[in-house]
Amino acid sequence: MPSRRSKGLIGLGVAFVAALGLWLARGEAEAPVQAAPSPPPAGPRFFGALAGDGGLAIPGDRAERRRQLLEHAQLTDHTYCSYLEGSKYPMESQPVAHNPDQLHPNQPVTEMHPMRVEGGATSNSVLLQTSQSRVYLAAGEAVAFSLRAVNAQGEVVPIVITRAxxxxxxxxxxxxxxQVALAFADDGGGADPVAGDNAFAGVLAPSQTGLAGFHGTIRTEVRYTAGGKNGFALFDVVYSPVLPAAWTGQVREALENGSLNFYLRLEVRQPGRYVVTGRVDDARGKPFAVATFNDVLETGTREVKLTVFGKLMTDEAPALPLRLRDVDGYLLRENVDPDRLLLPRLEGQVFASRTQSMKGVSDAEWQSEERTRYLTEYAKDRHAARAQLAAFDPAQPLPPSACAAPER
Known part of the structure; x- marks a missing residue:
């Protein structure tokens, strides 16, 4: 199976090629950019022929032709420069700006929507605020749900839970x-932080119920009354009843090949492809990087490597030492549903690095055969498009490039 790095690079390349294909398709409907001009017809010359055909171009046609060539040159330049910039770090070590949705995986999922009533209708006079602590549950984990009703002005609407x-x-x-019954309460205990605020909370722990052996989506249906109407809310979680591997708690760091690596020891019970993600903050607690492991592991004691790429460190200059936190992962199961068996999550700080300086950290861009191949092809397209534009209108300067790096 291709690695996540390969999939990311190939996906990025396909996106660029698709954009270029759309431009070329439109260009073919108007005037082919790269097609050689047709031989001139016998007899007298006609206005409207391109300059390369030896005739005199109508000003409007010539301007349109130059616009097409200029647009093509700008597109190929953008493609090359975007890939050059977007691939300078490996897929397993990315800045937080590229993965904002993965920064805080353990924050509750909150929503607000009109009250849903029987028959699929909604009541806009009552808004339901809901929250669930997580979406994916590993064996032994629990999830907390809560709901609260308000009107359009944000005022509390009394709610009564009738069934869950x-x-x-x-x-x-x-x-x-x-079916497993859940108790929802507003007593300030368990999952409910404040008593008497009309926010009701309940907890689902599948391993302690008749759902302990179920693998898949568990739906919790909560029925209630609010504002004189009967409504319902649905909460879904994906549950894994078996742990394919377990963390030993041992973590080490190593500065290798100009990058900082965190090694987490894992007791693998089921072999296969494991995907593990960790978040890295700087010394001030500012989110800095998302590190990912995506590889095949055999049974036994193994190490999961989470890399903070050297150039990412030199570019972003985080306050040292770095801190690894909120690690989660799963064993990928291909062509089945559900497609994963979850690892127990490691919440909060997992490891604090002892690296206090940038000594030994490299500022070199990431290199691979795939990256070189894509950059070479994009550079060829870029060079050809700019050469075409220059040949068509040598009196005009070429547009500036979007990146300062030389063509490859």
């Missing part, structure tokens, strides 16, 4: 799972 049950979602001939 959780059940595994099955399809086709699969046997239905047991």
């Amino acid at each position: 049950v959780a059940q595994g979602m099955t399809y086709g001939a699969s046997r239905a799972t047991p």
Whole structure:
């Protein structure tokens, strides 16, 4: 299976090629950019022929032709420069700006929407505020749900929970799972932080219920009354009943090949491709990088390497030492549903680096055969487009490039 790095690079290349293809398709409908001019017809010359055809171009046609060539030159330049910039770090070590949705994986998922009533209708007079602590649950983990009702002015609408049950979602001939009743309360205990604020909370711990062996999506349905109407809310989580591997708690760091690596020891019970993600903050607590491991592991004691790429460190200049936090992961299961078995998550700070300086950290860009190949092809397209524009209108200067790096 291709690595995540390969998939990212190939995906980026396909996106650029698709954009270029759309431009060329439009250009072919108007005037081919790279097609050689047709031989001149016998007899007298006609106005409207391109300058390369030896005739005199109508000013409007010539301007349109130059506009096409200029647009093509700018597009190929943008493609080359965007890939050059976007691939200077490896996929397994990216700045937080590229992965803003992964910065805080353990924050609750909150929503607000109109109250849903029977029959699929909604009531805009009552808004329901909901929260769930997580979407994916590894074996032994629990999830907290909460809901609260307000009106359009944000004022609390009294709510009464009438029923709350959780059940595994099955399809086709699969046997239905047991229904598990959940208790929702507003007493300031358990998952409810404040008593009497009309926010009701409940907890689902599948491993302690009849759903302990279920693998897949568990749906919790909560029925309630608010504002004189009967409504319902749905909460979905994806549960893994088996741990394919377990963390030992041992972590080490190493400055290798100009990059800082964190090694987390893992006892692998089921072999296969593991995907692990960790977040890296600087010494001030500012999110700095997202580090990912994506590789095949055999059974036994193994190490998961999370890399902070050297150039990323030199470019961003984080306050040292760095801190690894909020590590999660899973064993990928291909061509089945669900497609993963979850690892137990490591919440909060996992490891504090002892590296106090940038000594030994490299500022070299990431290199690979794939990156070189893509840059070479994009550079050829860029050079050809600019040469075409220069040949068509040598009196005009070429547009400046979007990047200062030389063509490859």
